[in-house]
Amino acid sequence: METQATISERREGYDPAAIEPKWQQRWERDGLHRARIDPERRKHYFLTMLPYPSGDLHIGHWYAMTPSDARARYLRMQGYNVMYPMGFDAFGLPAENAAIKRNIHPKEWTYANIDRMRRQLRTMGAMWDWQREATSSDPEYYRWTQWFFVKLLAHDLAYRKHAAVDFCPNCNTTVAREQVVGEARLCERCDTPVIKRDLNQWFLRITRYAEELLRFEGIDWPERIFALQTNWIGRSEGAHVTFRTEQGDALEVFTTRPDTLWGATFMVLAPEHPLVAGLTTDGQRAEVEAYVAAATRQTDIDREAAGRDKTGVFTGAYAVNPVNDEKIPIWIADYVLMTYGTGAIMAVPAHDERDFAFARAYGLTVRPVIQPSGMAPLDGDTMTEAVIAKGAMIDSGPLTGTPADEAVSRTVAWLGERGIGRAEVVYRMRDWLISRQRYWGCPIPVVHCARCGAVPVPEEQLPVELPDDIEWRPTGESPLKFHPTWRHTACPKCGAAAERETDTMDTFMCSSWYHLRYLSPDYDGGPFDPDEYRYWMPVDTYTGGAEHATMHLLYTRFFHKANRDMGVETGPEPMLQLRNQGQILASDGARMSKSRGNTTDPDELVANHGADAVRAFLMFGYRWSEGGPWNAGNIHGVVRWLGRVWDLVQRVREAGGPDANGDGAGGDAKLVRDVVRSTHQAIQRVTHDFEEFEFNTVVSELMKLTNAILASESAAAAGAGRALVGHRGVRESVLTLLTMMAPVTPHLAEELWAQLGQPYSIHQQPWPEADTALAADDLITLVVQVNGKVRGKVEVAAGIDEPEARSRALALPNVERAAGGREPRRVIYVPGRLVNIVV
């Protein structure tokens, strides 16, 4: 760090600490970043995921935001009317934990952090329109979060139910299924294993949108996100089949293999299945009750661990298989989950691994009803594993002999005709649990009335505000519950004394619509101003981390679709293009964390090198989509580059005005021509790379252009000793270089632009257009291969024709030697690229 600090400090002139705040203030004063509706211009809503105000901006924020900013700036120079807003996802646990630990109010903690982070964010020199800032913990904001909730409730998209839910004992609150991570079932926030609790909680019916959420047409998002969301939603096609118990109760099951129905030799219910108690015979009751009790006590980790020995108990009851009226025993076992399908299965041990293991463990019949081709005839008594492969149906009553490719469809049709079953699609995704037993969140606007039940707070009474005076007790219940007065209110419907809901909402609820609040953060006639909505929505580009794939990114799509169906929004999707950046890791490859002490402080980097260097380095040093370990040394490259650009511009100034040296003559003319060509080639590549989010090559092309100008300059100096930079073409190239640098290093570009007497602001200049003719090479290097191996190169005129290229290639001594006097059998000529001589 110490050695790097000296680089920019000692360079004469270029002092980022002086120029950066100067321009930031000027841009702000001039409202350069204000985004206003302008029907005459193409709009572009560029959105970056908003930060949680944890206290300090870290390098990850810079990595996510400054390349995004560069691209937003690029688009503005391309002529788009760009809106680039910023805000804070300000509700959440850390504030409350700080309150408990340090006795500071969450509100105070949060807003102090926001002030601090806003200051830090400004040092990035990003083009955020701060007048569109929104903070989710402001009552003016969460009024509308509540408004959405009430709407969802009115449209039956929110409901309350008593259920076994995931509870984090460390965060002291329930969490959504999406917020439980991995096989170990850890809390997404704090890595504590979650436990099950039976609670009355609020859910949003995201499952109603499962099918639509699987369709990604018309949105340009990474395939990876589609895969993650598709996995998460977990669609399964199969059939719903109604069995009957001997007593006549319907026993519903879902199966993906209706073609194996004739092989069902027993049934299995989840221990929690509502029919268990009624079905169990007196003889089996004690055993069944003991098993149910044991299953209830177990955690999901134990219960859902694959590969574990199967256990279960016979209920004493029998079911009737509707396809053949066969009587089969009903068991209970914890490998069947109450939360998926119907909580009951038909067991086909011959064709399902789990059922097979269970059947062998308890001596139940295994009956093959599918015979895959090319496999020896299956024998239920001797087979050692289930046969999953599809095959022709055997031993299946009227459908015996149905070939593999028709087995499922014909069975489903057959079931339908008899009213026994129908095709069904089942999803793994669950409804979104939004209740949180915490204080620092958006209150759920519901009043519980003894007579009227759960009554939504009327729109005109919103927001239901959080009380400031609150005590924290780590009880696992909402602190709001212990407030002396807050929860007592009158039922909005009947006026009787009633109690407020004391749980608050999942903060993902707040962030599901923040892009709408940015449209008009001060609007109070609705969550957003419809005029702003019509102009700006949908979001054109969205950038942020892929870790939100099955949480925020899924929730926000759901929210949008629900809003559309409720008449609040329009269009199929909220965000058209999504790009994910990777993560900056510590230099040892581990995740950066304050507790590990391996973080990189962006403020310090800015103090040492300036924001422009940090921005440029973060773009240059990584594939943006990948990220990687922090490497402090590599920033030297961009620091040096910026210094060279600065020095170059000083020499251009010294050389005088635009016409100081005209266009040059003689040897200089060629050098000027080289510079111009490099410039137009750079425009082509930089433009392409900005479009593709390839920021590392954006910067490397800009460096290359700088190097090309410097190389021509020193060649001229070595020749005639004149200053090449005085030529109009070179001066224009330098201006073009600055223009293309403007999105990457906005302060330096603006400063040097001004120093060259150009009109303020460089950020309002049009993006340069490449002239194909000027970009064209007049000399090209042809690679000459013999039998596909490079044996030489020739410099030729760009317009060379094939016979000429061929004879030039064959004339090379090394080529002659490699050919060894043999006659060419074939010559492949790729114009502008190579000549391959096959002998």
Added chain:
RNA sequence: GCCGGCGUGAUGAAAUUGGUAGACAUGCCAGACUCAAAAUCUGGUGGUGGCAACACCGUCUCGGUUCGAGUCCGAGCGCCGGCACCA
């Protein structure tokens, strides 16, 4: 088990449609400037052999297609991420 992604110098990484592998940088080596160092500038830098011209090898491995493969196809290995007793 299923579904994604990735694998290139000492390091970060480049490489339109298959067409000079390693652009642009970092680091390192040498030189210039300096009393010296830093900074800056110049040159070199994939491996092996050779004074050199040059040759051979080289993009995780093996095989294939092709005049030509980092890129396409097949099989495999390794790492990372997601899902998973999901019927």
